[in-house]
Amino acid sequence: MMNNQSKKKYVLVCFLLATMAMFSQTKTKKVNSKIEKVIVFSQGAQVSRTANATFDSGKTELVFQGISPKIDKQSLQVKGKGRFTILSVIHQNNFLNTQQHRAEISKLESEKREWELKKTTETNILSILKNEEGILSKNQVVGGTNSGLKTTDLREAVEFHRQRLIDLVKQKTEIEQKIMGIDTTLVKLDKQLKALNQSDENATSDIVVTVSATNAVANASFDIDYYVLDAGWYSNYDLRVEDVNSPINLLLKANIFQSSGEDWKDVNMSISSGNPTESGVAPTITPWYLGLNQRRIQSTVQTFGQLVGNTISGTVSDYIGPLAGANVVVRGTSIGTTTDFNGNYTLKVPSVNSELVFTYVGMEEKIVPANSNVVNVVLEQSKVALEEVVVMGYSSRKSRKKYKEEEDYSIPMETTVAYQPTTISYEIKDPYTVLSDGKVYTAEIKTFNLxxxxxxxxxxxxxxxxxxxxxxxxxxxxxxxxxxxxxxxxxxxxxxxxxxxxxxxxxxxxxxxxxxxxxxxxxxxxxxxxxxxxxxxxxxxxxxxxxxxxxxxxxxxxxxxxxxxxxxxxxxxxxxxxxxxxxxxxxxxxxxxxxxxxxxxxxxxxxxxxxxxxxxxxxxxx
Known part of the structure; x- marks a missing residue:
């Protein structure tokens, strides 16, 4: 049996172990974040989010949900401000929290269901009419001296039979025409839904930030920055001349598109001529070896004739059919366009040495030399699989005094126009919205009188x-x-x-x-x-x-x-x-x-x- 002294020591050890277990237990908390700023490059975009959180002492997993599933894992940065330490940052898929459908898509899907119900009703009516026609055809009125019918009764029966068959034919024709009209409407709705909801990827992703704090934190703030794929922009202009005695009026327009899986609603948006995906490393050439039985992979590009002038046109499709809203950009420039409803495009290129970059959400990018007046491209399904990744995070551990001094710090922002040695940026003055639908949103950037x-x-x-x-x-x-x-x-x-x-x-x-x-x-x-x-x-x-x-x-x-x-x-x-x-x-x-x-x-x-x-x-x- 233990004496009193031993009992006290035992109780104290148990208390300390329980306290340590409670302290070391990692808690999970969901945190809402908001997109504050987006810098759109010629390929891809830099997204900046902000969030505020409160959490208890010990370890806590803060889960930021609703993030784009198409993050470049090497670009993710998390900065925290408060009396805590960021231990790790994890980016992972979330297949349970799916992307929200736009109201326009939901409306079209509802309309499609209504038309499908109408088609079902008309098809059933047509089946009834055909059944009645079959019954009348099998029960012909048989006349003659032994039928028991008078001549006048027989004539009336035959006339009724004929008139009813004529009415059935007319009703069947009307129903069949209605069904054809419904089918035409359904095809149009399917094409429009395909254009609006281009991505087969409905999952979102989470950013899990594990933090550690000695005391409860009530005023933690976070800045989250990452680079997303399936976004970009290209420029075009309206050039107006009243007469040869007046200056040129030049309107610069930015055509912005994105299918990143997250909507950019009322955010501070800038466009930049930069392209983070381009390599700055000069290419190297390696030996070229020939071997027997070498085969060429079946080409997914068709070209017709040499480039005469500087206009290229063609069709972008997948193996099912034309792709509406596919992006076609002259590589290394902001010259570009998108395909129309039938997958067709027309684009002017600077020279025969240009290259065209074809992109579409969920498809592999394709780069084609601009050496022909007609270039048709078939895009293939993307093979990229998103994986759970672990990314470095920025830790922040400050004294309360230092925290107050730095509480109002801000990341430098581009001005209305920012010019660097290799890039030019424009900041859109008013909050701007670009939804994750692959559509092109045209922003009027600046007017020049030259x-x-x-x-x-x-x-x-x-x-x-x-x-x-x-x-x-x-x-x-x-x-x-x-x-x-x-x-x-x-x-x-x-x-x-x-x-x-x-x-x-x-x-x-x-x-x-x-x-x-x-x-x-x-x-x-x-x-x-x-x-x-x-x-x-x-x-x-x-x-x-x-x-x-x-x-x-x-x-x-x-x-x-x-x-x-x-x-x-x-x-x-x-x-x-x-x-x-x-x-x-x-x-x-x-x-x-x-x-x-x-x-x-x-x-x-x-x-x-x-x-x-x-x-x-x-x-x-x-």
């Missing part, structure tokens, strides 16, 4: 049209991006052009399209066309007249270009060249006229030359 020097350009030998060009100086300070231009001149839509900053010089030159108010013609002067033979040589003469008529209500300046032939052999010589008022580039033999033409006036230019060549030589001189 003084420009307008000049017309024409090369009548190739195209008898006058192209209006605008030259903009000091454009480097405007913080612009590459992108397509929607052109408006004198209130009329002229089509599309391209703002290609990669190949621009100190003066940015933008082509604004054809101006129908200027008439241009190039014709050969027959009276100067002649051929003379001298011994074993011949001399051929050519002359062309270029007429430019200014039908506009104001004077214009136009640059007109033509050329003289160049001989690459001593047996052929070009003689007696004439190009009044023009300037000749000796190396290329290109002639340039700079002409000012008053309103409602016409200007004529001439070019003449003779070519001496061997008698039997066949030359193209026109």
């Amino acid at each position: 003084p420009a020097k307008y000049q017309y350009l024409s090369i009548p030998k190739l195209d008898a049209s006058a192209y209006l060009t605008a030259k903009i100086t000091d454009w480097q300070d405007l913080n612009l991006f590459d992108g397509e231009l929607n052109l408006f001149f004198e209130g009329a839509y002229l089509g599309k052009s391209l703002l290609d900053l990669q190949n621009a010089s100190d003066t940015l030159e933008v082509s604004l399209g054809k101006d129908k108010g200027i008439s241009i013609a190039r014709k050969q002067l027959k009276e100067f066309k002649a051929k003379q033979f001298l011994s074993s040589y011949k001399t051929e003469s050519r002359a062309f007249e270029i007429s430019i008529k200014n039908n506009k209500p104001y004077p214009i300046e136009i640059v007109v270009m033509d050329q003289l032939p160049i001989s690459n052999t001593k047996e052929i010589t070009v003689q007696e060249e004439e190009y009044k008022e023009g300037t000749l580039a000796e190396e290329t033999k290109i002639i340039t006229w700079k002409v000012a033409i008053p309103s409602k006036n016409e200007k004529k230019l001439t070019i003449k030359y003779k070519v001496k060549s061997p008698k039997n030589a066949s030359l193209i001189l026109d």
Whole structure:
């Protein structure tokens, strides 16, 4: 038996063990967080969340739910502020807490169910009518002297039978037409639901932060930052010109899209030209070995013809059918577009050396050289599986005095425009919303009024049209991006052009399209066309007249270009060249006229030359 002293020691040890067990027991608590800021890159986005929590002393697992399941695990950062220590940060899937459906999707799904019920009702009615028709067909009225029916009764019975069958046929036709209409509506609803609810991934994820505190904490705050996939943006512009005496009005628009699995509602949003997914490491080349029986993987890209001009079009699909809302971006630029309802796209590219990046939620990204006018792509299902990962966390353990001093700290934010050596950022001034539906949300970022020097350009030998060009100086300070231009001149839509900053010089030159108010013609002067033979040589003469008529209500300046032939052999010589008022580039033999033409006036230019060549030589001189 234990004495009193031993009993006291035993009780004390038990108390200490119980206290330690209680202290060491890890508790779990769910914490709500809110998205405060999103920086959208050309690929992906940086999401910043904030949260406040209270918890008791000891170890506590704080579970932040409703997080995007598409986090780049290496990018997750958790910063805490308070008298506690962050022990670990875990990112894990949550298949029980699924993503919320948008009201629009729920409405369409409800509408689809109603149409399916209508189809069921009409199908049942049609079945009843067919059954009645079958009964009438099997029970024909049999007439004759032995039928027991009078002739008049027989005639009435036959007439009733025929009329009822006619009515049944009419009713069946009406029902079948209704069912066809319902089927058409159901197909449209299915396509719209597919476009709105593109992702097969409905799970969310949790960020589990394990903290330890000596005392209860009532005012802990957390900053959570991570990079998400399946997001991005591209730019385009509305360019308006009232007349050649007015400045250019240029509206920059950002087309933002995301299917990250979390909605960005009323958040501070910035767009950045940066792309964190790009590697800064130069490539290396390895030996290329050939082997027998090597096979090529079946191509999921179809191209047709070489790239002529700078416009590429095509279709993006999966193995089931076209993909609406797929993103097509010129790699390394902010030039891009999305596919329409039928999966079709059209895009202007800077050069044949460009590459197109095709992305769609739930599909593998595909990069294709932009070397053809038609590029059709089939995307494949993504094989990426989200795994539970353990990520480093930032711990914070401060004295109460230091905590109060740092309580109001803030992370530096981009201003309205931020320019770094490699990126440009714009912050949208008002809170902005982009839902996780893959749709493109267009934000008007900034309007520029740019003084420009307008000049017309024409090369009548190739195209008898006058192209209006605008030259903009000091454009480097405007913080612009590459992108397509929607052109408006004198209130009329002229089509599309391209703002290609990669190949621009100190003066940015933008082509604004054809101006129908200027008439241009190039014709050969027959009276100067002649051929003379001298011994074993011949001399051929050519002359062309270029007429430019200014039908506009104001004077214009136009640059007109033509050329003289160049001989690459001593047996052929070009003689007696004439190009009044023009300037000749000796190396290329290109002639340039700079002409000012008053309103409602016409200007004529001439070019003449003779070519001496061997008698039997066949030359193209026109």
